[in-house]
Amino acid sequence: MHHFEEELTCSICYSLFTDPRVLPCSHTFCRNCLEGVLDLSGNFSIWRPLRILLKCPNCRSVVEIPDSGTESLPINFALKSIIEKYRQEDHSDVATCSEHYRQPLNVYCLLDKKMVCGHCLTIGKHNGHPIDDLYSAYIKEKQSSGKILEQLTDKHWVDVYLLIEKLKEQKSQCESVVQDDKKVVVLYFKKLSDTLEHKKQALLSALDEINRQVLEEYDPLIENLKKMREEQLELMSLNTSIQKEESPLVFLEKVDGVYQRIKALKEKQLPDVKPVEIYPRVGHLLKDVWSKTEIGQINKILTPKIKLIPKRKLQSKSKEKERGKSKELLQAVNPLTVMLLFVIVAIALFAFPKLVSSFGIETVPTYISEFLLSIYQGFCAHLQTIADALCRKFNLLSLPLILNRAGAWG
Incomplete structure (x- = not known):
């Protein structure tokens, strides 16, 4: 607060003088402030005394107030005029209270550690708080600043430093782990990428090779037929x-x-065009094998040898072929041989079951199993034929005997 402004401030309310009145001791105070001091001194009662005594808040001398009260005290017109001019001037450089209009911050509140105005102390939220002027508070706090240094250099800050170092060390370790894992990720995916690229190039090479075979298979035929067609057109023109x-x-x-x-x-012989197909198909391979293979096992997948094969229905033709083999075998075997082979197989099944089971059902071709079943069925059919023949022979032998007995009875 500026020194000039201090001269315009009441020492009771710490605000700019309002209706300044002069005591007999020549000290000036706000009229309202003097009224408050009189109320606190208890001089006013039901019976008004002839003399009103007041102890000056500044010099502590006892002065006599006229019986008409503070209203009869002389007004300090010079000070009042100065205050009015001061208020009319622009004092933007002077800190003022945000709660009380144009009241300067001229008192230091020791409880809240902040500058306040006089109204804050008398009618505001700082009423009753211990106060001091700014300069005195400044001197006292500066003298006790050594305590601040002690608080900033005690063991607590050593613990803070050690904690910072510990956190830095942990951070460094975690960053090192992250960097190592990044290297592992890069190397892993580089190896995986190299493997996939190698497999990709191998499949593309296999497809290029089969494409070359397709060209070798069809291009000569197409060229020969084109020449025949050209010769045909030439003859038509001729x-x-x-x-x-x-x-x-x-x-x-x-x-x-x-x-x-x-x-x-x-008379030129036309080529025998047989439908062919590419087997195996890479698309099926990728869908049925690659997509179901673990990433780490991809490098173990062998590149298939792609060929041009005659177009056929694999399932139906293979089954017909197996059935044909079983029929051919069955037709080529003598009935007695069939019976003998069936007996041998039956003895093997009953005498050496473990040996038979060790071969596994999967290792026996389908046409062999069908052949064995046909043997069994043929054996049963031959037994039935033999039984029928024996029955007919028995009937023929016994028929004359039956007729003779019938004639004798007759």
């Missing part, structure tokens, strides 16, 4: 031109040559 020939001799000679060429052209 025939058109011959038809315009007017000389009989020349016409006959040329026509005969055309006939000979047509005959030779038609």
Whole structure:
């Protein structure tokens, strides 16, 4: 607070003088502040005394107030005029209270450690708080600043330093682990990428190879047929031109040559075009094998050898082929041989079950199992045939005996 402003401040309310009145001791105070001091001193009662005594808040001397009260005290017009001019001037550089309009912050509240105005102390929220002027508070706090240094250099800050170092060390360890894991990730995916790239190139090479085989298979045939087609068109053009020939001799000679060429052209054997297919299909391989393989096992997948094979229905034709083999075997075997083989197989099944089971059902081809079943069925059929033959033979032998007995009875 500026020194000039201090001279305009009441020492009771710490605010700019309002209606300043002069005591007999020459000290000036706000009229309202003097009224408050009188109320606190207890001089006013039911019976008003003839003299009103007041102890000056500044010099502590006892002065006499006229019986009419503070209203009769002289007004300090000079000070009042100065205050009015001061209030009219711009004092933007002077800190003022945010709660009380244009009241300067001229008192230091020791409880809240902040500057306040006089109204804050008398009618505001700082009423009754211990106070001091700014300069005195500054001197006292500066003298006790050594305590601040002690608080900033005690063991607590050593613990803070050690904790910072510990956190830095842990952070460094975690960052090192992260960096190591990053390297592992990069190396892993580089290896995986190299493996996939190698497999990709191997599959593409296999497809390029089969494509080369396709070209070798079809290009010569297509070229030969194209030449035949070109020769056909040439003969058609030649025939058109011959038809315009007017000389009989020349016409006959040329026509005969055309006939000979047509005959030779038609006698050329056309290629036997057999439908083929590419097997195995890479798309099926990727879908059925690669997509179901663990990443770490991809490098173990072998690149298939892709071939051109005759187009066929794999399932139906293979089953028909197996059935054909079983029928051929069955037809080629003598019935007695069938019975003997069936007996041998039956003895093997009952005598050596463990040996038979060790081979596994999966290792026996389908046509073999069907063949064995056919043997069994044939054996049963042959037994039935033998039984029927024996029955017929028995009936033929016993028929004369039966007739003789019937004649004797007759």
